[in-house]
Amino acid sequence: MEVAILKKLIGPTIMLLFIVGACSSNKDIVEPGKQKEAAPVNAETPINIPLINAEGEKVGEAELSENSKGVAIHVRAEGLEPGKMAIHLHEIGKCTPPDFQSAGAHFNPGHKEHGFHNPKGYHAGDLPNLEVTAEGKVDAVIKTADVTLERGKPNSLLDKDGSALVIHAGEDDYVTDPAGNAGDRIVCGEIVKKGN
Ligand SMILES: [Cu+2]
Missing domain, CATH: 2.60.40.200 (Superoxide dismutase, copper/zinc binding domain)
Known part of the structure; x- marks a missing residue:
């Protein structure tokens, strides 16, 4: 019973993290190691x-x-x-x-x-x-x-x-x-x- 509730919660939580991550990616660099992907300059x-x-x-x-x-x-x-x-x-x-x-x-x-x-x-x-x-x-x-x-x-x-x-x-x-x-x-x- 408790496991089932937990499973229901995990899905939306992960979705939320993805959405937050996507919104911040074209602003400041959060993780130095991810700079290549995250920084707009590197598209050039x-x-x-x-x-x-x-x-x-x-x-x-x-x-x-x-x-x-x-x-x-x-x-x-x-x-x-x-x-x-x-x-x-x-x-x-x-x-x-x-x-x-x-x-x-x-x-x-x-x-x-x-x-x-x-x-x-x-x-x-x-x-x-x-x-x-x-x-x-x-x-x-x-x-x-x-x-x-x-x-x-x-x-x-x-x-x-x-x-x-x-x-x-x-x-x-x-x-x-x-x-x-x-x-x-x-x-x-x-x-x-x-x-x-
Ligand atoms: Cu010179």
């Missing part, structure tokens, strides 16, 4: 962007994805000079060859100075140097928790004018403001919302 990821050189030719691509630990940037490119090269996130999603000055300064919503080793640093757009092989290729995944692809956040790469992924001719010294003494901008990719 991964974002795949072409990378172009100073001649405007495609030399590679990058894929940006996001989970609860941050943003992962998978960079693949070729035809580069071997050695270490700086790579940064710049503040404007516009790559106009040959100098890519159109991408603006480093992405820096926190108004810091440049460089991981700078006591007044660092920019949210600062990233560790790339290692280009003797064949002139790079295939690396860079992870950063300092930016997001979630719109509306102050550190979102998908702000009104987007952002850019920029590779420089030289190595980032991680200390010289504002750009790590990294030399010319030689490769650029526009990080903008899909459909732009």
Whole structure:
């Protein structure tokens, strides 16, 4: 008898939990582990962007994805000079060859100075140097928790004018403001919302 009553109650209770869960899913993230499913931003990821050189030719691509630990940037490119090269996130999603000055300064919503080793640093757009092989290729995944692809956040790469992924001719010294003494901008990719 009591078991039968219990069974009658369980069904509606579970239904209610589902309804409550569905209503809250497109607002704040409740469980970090569920972010990929719950956060609206992730419907737009991964974002795949072409990378172009100073001649405007495609030399590679990058894929940006996001989970609860941050943003992962998978960079693949070729035809580069071997050695270490700086790579940064710049503040404007516009790559106009040959100098890519159109991408603006480093992405820096926190108004810091440049460089991981700078006591007044660092920019949210600062990233560790790339290692280009003797064949002139790079295939690396860079992870950063300092930016997001979630719109509306102050550190979102998908702000009104987007952002850019920029590779420089030289190595980032991680200390010289504002750009790590990294030399010319030689490769650029526009990080903008899909459909732009
Ligand atoms: Cu840069």
